[in-house]
Amino acid sequence: MINFVGAGPGAKDLITVRGLELLRTADIIIYAGSLVNPELLQEAAVGCRIYNSAYMTLDEVVKVMIDGERSGYKVVRLHTGDPSLYGAIREQMDRLEEAGIGYQVCPGVSSFCAAAAALQAEYTLPAVSQSVIITRMEGRTPVPEKEKLHLLAGHGCTMVIFLSVGMVEKVRQELLDGAYSEETPCAIVYKASWKEEQIVRGKLKELPQMALNHGIRKTALIVVGECLGDDYELSKLYDASFTTEFRKGTKV
Missing domain, CATH: 3.40.1010.10 (Tetrapyrrole methylase, N-terminal domain)
Structure with a gap:
């Protein structure tokens, strides 16, 4: 075995x-x-x-x-x-x-989970994003035509981009060609959970400069989406008026 x-x-x-x-x-x-x-x-x-x-x-x-x-x-x-x-x-x-x-x-803990922990972020915030796209930029390894980054970016949900920090100029343009704006929050997480971990936050328009300023060229994830912002709704799960299998909601 x-x-x-x-x-x-x-x-x-x-x-x-x-x-x-x-x-x-x-x-x-x-x-x-x-x-x-x-x-x-x-x-x-x-x-x-x-x-x-x-x-x-x-x-x-x-x-x-x-x-x-x-x-x-x-x-x-x-x-x-x-x-x-x-x-x-x-x-x-x-x-x-x-x-x-x-x-x-x-199975193991993926780096996209470690990146969320490092960022103290919730990828699936209510009324912001309920989906996470894990993908990569096309390089020497091609991606299927329907998975080109700008097409996936059209959903506007949380994205975690692997193996692409060495192509940040192209990544930024592909994301802007999708549903994101120059003001969309983003982050680069270098070596999530390692002793050498680095976190760089900014806006999508700043993405290439963020990588350049910190000398990050590989072994990093790019996270983009409004889940890194401050606006969201509270979950229904813990809403006092929300009835679940385990708890009866109270009338407001």
Whole structure:
């Protein structure tokens, strides 16, 4: 059994309890060295073989997993954040299935959650936004035609943009071509939850300068939307006049 494990957004103590146990009992760990906090590797057992996939191809990664499993070893594939987001795990799982090897996935805390925590923000404020779009700017990796950033930006909801801070000029223009204005609040969160975490807030018109002034070129999320503003409505859930399954509302 191969275990894909979400390492969390960065801070060593934001891996799940299950993920940590799998890490501690692994015989082989293949970790995404470009993004996973190396402090997590201190949890590996003595004698555990550790591979950095940043220097490996897909074929090399899969070979280590297959060879390890067939030798009776416990193998952990350690991905940053939650493996389901930009983790390139489908291609690995398909290869394992072709080889007749079982696998399971241990979810992790995504960096978009850590960014909200750092910003002390609620992405889904009543009467402001009830949807969150997680996406990226098209770069060397293309995006489907219907997912071009300006089209998604047409919804005007909260957006969390991965892997795009190196293209902030293009990001700003695509967002302005959607439903956002130059005055829309935005933020850049660099290395959310890491010791090096930086938070830069501003308005959309300032986005490129925000990145430039703080020397942020990678490993950051862009958050945009009125959820970063000050206007919203109180939720119905805790409204004294609102009846729920657990509480009867009072008449005003």
